[in-house]
Amino acid sequence: MPTTGETCQTSGVYRVINHIQHPKEITMVKGKTFPPCAECQAKVAYQLVRQTEH
Numbered sequence: 001m002p003t004t005g006e007t008c009q010t011s012g013v014y015r016v017i018n019h020i021q022h023p024k025e026i027t028m029v030k031g032k033t034f035p036p037c038a039e040c041q042a043k044v045a046y047q048l049v050r051q052t053e054h
């Protein structure tokens with residue numbers, strides 16, 4: 001699973017899965033870098049929820 005700092009390989013909606021304090025879904029585009037938690041800058045892991053067309 002992708003984590004903060006890795007490059008996105010698949011465009012889509014991702015959910016933070018290991019950070020219950022700030023659960024979020026973000027939209028990512030292939031080639032972008034996965035960000036840290038938007039609230040506290042913690043390193044987090046993501047799970048692809050829904051792939052988008054590109």
Ligand SMILES: [Zn+2]
Binds near residue numbers: 019021022037038042
């Ligand atoms: Zn956080």
